[in-house]
Amino acid sequence: MSSFVIKIPCSSANIGPGFDVIGLALSLHLDLHVTVEAKPSSQLPFNCAITYEDQSKSVEQISLDPEVNLITRVALYVLRCHDQRAFPVETKVHIVNPIPLGRGLGSSGTAVVAGVMLGNEVGKLGLSKERLLDFCLMIERHPDNVAASLFGGFVGTYLNELKPEDVARKEIPLSEVLPAPAGGVDTGIRPPAPPMAIGHYRKFNWAPEIKAIAIIPNFVVPTANARNVLPETYSRADVVFNLQRAALLPAALGSSPPDPDMIFLAMQDKVHQPYRKTLIPGLTEILQFMTPATQPGLLGICLSGAGPTILALATDRFTEIADRIIAQFASNDISCQWKLLEPAHDGATVTYN
Ligand SMILES: Nc1ncnc2c1ncn2[C@@H]1O[C@H](COP(=O)(O)OP(=O)(O)O)[C@@H](O)[C@H]1O
Ligand SMILES: N[C@@H](CCOP(=O)(O)O)C(=O)O
Numbered sequence: 001m002s003s004f005v006i007k008i009p010c011s012s013a014n015i016g017p018g019f020d021v022i023g024l025a026l027s028l029h030l031d032l033h034v035t036v037e038a039k040p041s042s043q044l045p046f047n048c049a050i051t052y053e054d055q056s057k058s059v060e061q062i063s064l065d066p067e068v069n070l071i072t073r074v075a076l077y078v079l080r081c082h083d084q085r086a087f088p089v090e091t092k093v094h095i096v097n098p099i100p101l102g103r104g105l106g107s108s109g110t111a112v113v114a115g116v117m118l119g120n121e122v123g124k125l126g127l128s129k130e131r132l133l134d135f136c137l138m139i140e141r142h143p144d145n146v147a148a149s150l151f152g153g154f155v156g157t158y159l160n161e162l163k164p165e166d167v168a169r170k171e172i173p174l175s176e177v178l179p180a181p182a183g184g185v186d187t188g189i190r191p192p193a194p195p196m197a198i199g200h201y202r203k204f205n206w207a208p209e210i211k212a213i214a215i216i217p218n219f220v221v222p223t224a225n226a227r228n229v230l231p232e233t234y235s236r237a238d239v240v241f242n243l244q245r246a247a248l249l250p251a252a253l254g255s256s257p258p259d260p261d262m263i264f265l266a267m268q269d270k271v272h273q274p275y276r277k278t279l280i281p282g283l284t285e286i287l288q289f290m291t292p293a294t295q296p297g298l299l300g301i302c303l304s305g306a307g308p309t310i311l312a313l314a315t316d317r318f319t320e321i322a323d324r325i326i327a328q329f330a331s332n333d334i335s336c337q338w339k340l341l342e343p344a345h346d347g348a349t350v351t352y353n
Contacts, residue, residue, distance in 0.1 A: 003353040006032040006117045009344030010099045011106030011148040012212065012304040012311045015253075016267030017245040023106075023148030023155050025344040026212055030110045032071070033094040036122060041089060045184045048072055048087040055098035056107075060220075062095075067181040070108065071095060074115025077178055078135055079123045081193040085186050088122055102220035104305030109145030112136050117348050129348070133201075134194035138177045145305060147201040152347025154253065155201045166195035205254030212341045213312040214304060215325045217334045221279050226306035229275045238270040245269070258315060260292035260299045267300035267313075280308045281332040286325055295321060 009025040016022070048066040066072040072093060079087070095114075099107040116132040119125070127135075129150055136146040143157035162169075172192045179187070248266040252259065277283045283303065290301050290312065297317030304311040312321050322338040329336050 001035060001037045003033075003035045004121065005351050005353070006034065006114060006121065006348065007351070008110045008114050008117070008149050008348045009152060009346075010110050011145040012104070012214070012309075013106060013109070013142075013145040013148065014269075014272060014303065014305060015154075015311070016249050016300065016302050017242040017269045017271065018144065018156070018249065019242070019269065019271045020142040020144055021157055021246065022249065023144035023157065024206075024212065025148040025152045025155075025347060026105070026214070026341040027344045028098055028105065028214075028339065028341060029344070030099055030107075030114055031096040032114055032118060033096070034118065034122070035092045036088050037090050037092075038088075039090045044090060046072075046076060046086040046186075047089045048091045048093060051092075051094045053094070053096045055096060056100045058101040060101050062097075065181065067184065070111045071115045071118060073178055073181075074112050074135075074139060075119035075122070077139075077191055078116050078119030078125070078127075078132075080191050081135075082123055082125055083190070084123050085188070091122055093118065100216055100309075102222050103216050104221065104223075104303065104307045104309040105214060105216070106145040106149060106305055108223065109136075109140050110149045112139050113146055113149040113348050117350065121350055130197070133199045134196065137199045138172070138192075138194045139174065143199040143201065147199060148347075150348050151201055151203065153343055153345045154204045154206045154250075156204060156250065157199060157201045159199055160197055162195055162198065166198075169195050204250040206343050206345075207254060207256040207258050209256060209315045210253060210258055210299060210313050211315070211318065212343070213314055213318055213322050213338060214341055215310040215312065215322055215329070215336050215338045217280075217308045217329055217336045219308060219334065221276075221307045223306040226276055226279060229278060230272060231275065234271065241268070241270045253313070258299055263299040263313065264292050264301075267302050269302060272306075273303050276303060276307050281334060282328045283307070283310075286310060286328050289328075290321070290325065295324065297321060
């Protein structure tokens, strides 16, 4: 029998002006406790039994069917790209999840990273994390959250200009990558493997004084809905506004001691937050009144991922900062929880027992 634990940090994507580009791994981890018992055969669908421990108090029921559950479905995708049709007999996966679902802390990206790590490990595929990022990008399609969860820390990400033959492959619809569940029947079709080296990342410094406060409203904004409210095109002025701030952000957040005015300025955005305000009551007011001038200890503030979580970066007065943001949400009849988090520098890890 082999037994191991896969640990994946959650993420806050789109830091400041870095829509689809800049992500931060945070100290709230999804754990998979995996055992593989060498048995001659199994009655389990795809040889896999899932148990799920919800520590996130989410209302959504997570499927325990290995062909439906996002983590095991992604693992099956990676295995099938390598001609392994099912999990090894007999695989048990116990998922412990403290990451709230659909709140902008990268629960789906973290689950996708967990899935590729799981497939790689049980299939003994020996793929590098760089290659696993390609598999993640066939599903998640933007690199900022998955690269943060996979590699850890504060990352800038980008997609390669692909060769013409690979450009067509990158557009493969998700339904071909993760086909709809076939009711426990293995169709035998080999899914499309990702082109090589789609996604890349660069780690930036993070000043140790800076902590991350996540204020998590008690409602869900599915990332797909939050992408649908974004425009197809932007004005030159708005693009230049974000580029100027994105050029400043890594230096601002990597310099010690942190300069609140520079960080606040470097975290402004005109590419996604103005449009997502329509989905998040109170966001406009929060972004207007929370500044280093009005709130000592605060450095910068932005929407985490696709929202509705607010990410406030600060050096101290954490409770006071969280309470003020929670009060603003409360005036819109929205309750919140909050967490004080730190960057998770290690990224995804596997530890054998
Ligand atoms: N640990 C998990 N196991 C299975 N599915 C998950 C897990 N975490 C997230 N998901 C799926 O991802 C969805 C949330 O994705 P998304 O809308 O992108 O929000 P988020 O901002 O949390 O990533 C959930 O509704 C659920 O279907
Ligand atoms: N860049 C993406 C990030 C989505 O992050 P999530 O945490 O909401 O899944 C986007 O803004 O759509």
